[in-house]
Amino acid sequence: MYRAETAEGIGQPGGTLPAHLRQVSALPASWGARSAPVSAGRCHAFCGPDGFPVALLDLGHREELVEAIGVEAEALDYFHASCDRKSSYRGLTDNRGTFIDRFTCTRM
Secondary structure, eight states: OOOHHHHTTOEETTEEHHHHHHHHHHHHHHTTOOHHHHHHHHTTTTTOOTTOSOOSSOGGGHHHHHHHHOHHHHHHHHHHHHBOHHHHGGGTTSTTOOOEETTTTEEO
16 A cells, blocks of 8 residues: 655655655656656655665555556566665676566566
């Protein structure tokens, strides 16, 4: 279940979490991106990305996010949230870099 009551009180770059989400979604919108990346930017904190102190939506409720923003945008949101940053970031610029899903421990 989405915890709207907590979103306004969570500090983030740019002020509150809602302000941060608006800023993040504005960037791909300014590039003329399709709606899925814009929606994913607006919702990128829902599944609790690595380093973010709270998940606004339990992973067991991903289908609710799919219904709200669509399959592609939710998949982008999950991909972002699932990134094991410590293990994945150092290899992102390497063609052989490994992405590790921190929820399933799957290597991609």
